[in-house]
Amino acid sequence: MKPPSVLIIDDEPLMRLSMIDALKAVGYEVRAAASGQEGLQILNNQDSFDIVITDLRLPGSDGLEILQVCKQYSPRTEVIVITAHGSVETAVEAMKRGAYDYITKPFSMEELLLIVDRVSKVTALRQENIQLREELEGKFSCEGIHGKNHRMREVLEKIKLVSGTDSTVLIIGESGTGKELVANAIHRNSPRRDHALIKVSCAALPETLLEAELFGHEKGAFTGALRQRRGRFELAHKGTLFLDEIGEISPVVQVKLLRVIQERQFERVGGNETVEVDVRLVCATQKDLKKEVQQGRFREDLYYRLNVVPVLLPPLRERREDIMVIAEYMLKTRSSRTSKPLKGFSQSAQELLLRYSFPGNVRELENMVERAVALGRPSEEIQAWDLCGFPSCPYLGGTPQDTCGFCSEGLTGKGHHVAKVDSLSAAREQFERQYILSVLDRVQGSRTEASKILGLSRKSLWEKCKRYGIATGKYGHDEE
Numbered sequence: 001m002k003p004p005s006v007l008i009i010d011d012e013p014l015m016r017l018s019m020i021d022a023l024k025a026v027g028y029e030v031r032a033a034a035s036g037q038e039g040l041q042i043l044n045n046q047d048s049f050d051i052v053i054t055d056l057r058l059p060g061s062d063g064l065e066i067l068q069v070c071k072q073y074s075p076r077t078e079v080i081v082i083t084a085h086g087s088v089e090t091a092v093e094a095m096k097r098g099a100y101d102y103i104t105k106p107f108s109m110e111e112l113l114l115i116v117d118r119v120s121k122v123t124a125l126r127q128e129n130i131q132l133r134e135e136l137e138g139k140f141s142c143e144g145i146h147g148k149n150h151r152m153r154e155v156l157e158k159i160k161l162v163s164g165t166d167s168t169v170l171i172i173g174e175s176g177t178g179k180e181l182v183a184n185a186i187h188r189n190s191p192r193r194d195h196a197l198i199k200v201s202c203a204a205l206p207e208t209l210l211e212a213e214l215f216g217h218e219k220g221a222f223t224g225a226l227r228q229r230r231g232r233f234e235l236a237h238k239g240t241l242f243l244d245e246i247g248e249i250s251p252v253v254q255v256k257l258l259r260v261i262q263e264r265q266f267e268r269v270g271g272n273e274t275v276e277v278d279v280r281l282v283c284a285t286q287k288d289l290k291k292e293v294q295q296g297r298f299r300e301d302l303y304y305r306l307n308v309v310p311v312l313l314p315p316l317r318e319r320r321e322d323i324m325v326i327a328e329y330m331l332k333t334r335s336s337r338t339s340k341p342l343k344g345f346s347q348s349a350q351e352l353l354l355r356y357s358f359p360g361n362v363r364e365l366e367n368m369v370e371r372a373v374a375l376g377r378p379s380e381e382i383q384a385w386d387l388c389g390f391p392s393c394p395y396l397g398g399t400p401q402d403t404c405g406f407c408s409e410g411l412t413g414k415g416h417h418v419a420k421v422d423s424l425s426a427a428r429e430q431f432e433r434q435y436i437l438s439v440l441d442r443v444q445g446s447r448t449e450a451s452k453i454l455g456l457s458r459k460s461l462w463e464k465c466k467r468y469g470i471a472t473g474k475y476g477h478d479e480e
């Protein structure tokens with residue numbers, strides 16, 4: 001279990017250091033602030049602490065204000081106040097306003113540890129209670145999906161409703177909008193959560209391989225089929241099968257899929273034995289399947305079977321209020337993983353993010369934040385140029401790059417000049433993205449042609465496009 005986290009706010013250096021040492025020595029996770037202002041800043045920037053120990057008399061703000069902020073924004077945090085000898089009234093006032101306990105100066109570290117230990121036992125118990133209650137009530141959890149846009153809230157509401165059922169879900173959204181994340185959430189919140197969630201990307205495989213992948217094959221079904229192999233449908237028995245890029249499946253596989261949905265049974269490739277499965281289907285598509293039906297590329301009967309519960313994920317540019325929410329969340333998780341504390345986004349970085357169109361949606365934002373964490377300087381704010389990553393873009397004092405999203409949207413402003421970051425990997429990345437784009441242009445977006453020219457497997461090309469936020473479908477047609 002995670003050790004309890006404690007924030008100490010005290011302006012006396014010696015006192016502060018003694019408390020930090022004493023608490024760290026018994027395993028608490030400790031942060032400290034030397035003024036009320038700094039304390040408030042930490043409270044604003046970090047997930048809530050289990051315990052806050054604050055002096056009542058502080059420069060910059062007083063302990064009662066800290067208490068109020070904790071109670072308002074993080075009710076589960078317990079606050080212990082430190083009072084000077086002879087100022088019991090303020091201590092009483094603090095208790096009235098919700099402090100857990102107080103300790104009077106001068107005190108020994110043993111006394112402090114006793115109180116903190118008592119509080120942490122109470123908070124641990126409370127946490128256990130909440131967890132138990134949530135388990136009993138089967139509470140819905142949606143970790144990972146962040147955002148406050150009203151359409152996204154509707155999406156979450158829908159996921160919650162549909163998770164408890166076996167209905168087929170069709171998730172529709174541009175690349176990088178979070179389709180897989182939603183599929184995960186549906187499975188995790190469903191009664192099938194203890195069984196497998198099996199994922200298949202229908203675009204990554206040619207027809208015959210996809211068929212064998214989904215339905216399995218018998219020994220000798222085709223050259224190279226040396227033994228019987230179970231397909232993804234069988235592996236997903238009692239669980240969930242996530243079929244990504246469902247709009248890419250061929251007519252033959254469409255027929256077979258329709259039959260599994262209707263009859264819950266199928267035969268392995270090259271076999272006669274009928275296999276029965278109990279699988280919940282979640283599908284995802286970037287394409288407008290209705291249009292595919294109209295143009296005769298997708299079976300209408302299958303479309304209706306898949307589109308039982310449609311979940312539409314809006315592109316990021318249509319939910320701008322989510323940009324900073326997601327960016328901040330990603331920054332927090334990424335920088336804690338690298339143990340490189342970054343201070344958040346500068347004004348100019350925020351402006352840039354809010355004005356950009358994000359053709360690669362949340363994935364593109366994620367790449368930017370990751371790049372910024374790599375390029376940003378510890379304990380400083382992330383600047384616009386950290387987000388860009390193109391070695392010679394105007395943000396870095398160079399000329400506009402037409403492969404840089406910011407430049408091509410005319411978002412590069414003046415006054416952002418700073419030392420160049422000519423890292424080799426950034427240069428390589430820039431070249432790779434540019435080259436892939438130029439090849440895709442040359443073959444009018446055909447991924448098969450492009451992968452041949454580039455000497456990449458279709459899967460690697462697919463992954464690179466994702467990584468570089470190269471939107472598919474941009475060329476008006478998406479063959480294969």
Ligand SMILES: Nc1ncnc2c1ncn2[C@@H]1O[C@H](COP(=O)(O)OP(=O)(O)OP(=O)(O)O)[C@@H](O)[C@H]1O
Pocket residue numbers: 144145146147173174175176177178179180181182286326362363366466
């Ligand atoms: N609302 C969100 N909050 C936080 N992270 C998100 C959100 N939406 C997406 N992400 C993150 O963005 C990345 C892309 O999401 P995901 O893979 O689910 O998109 P996708 O729609 O399946 O993309 P593609 O069509 O390219 O397969 C993932 O790392 C995911 O965790």
Ligand SMILES: [Mg+2]
Pocket residue numbers: 179180244
């Ligand atoms: Mg996906």
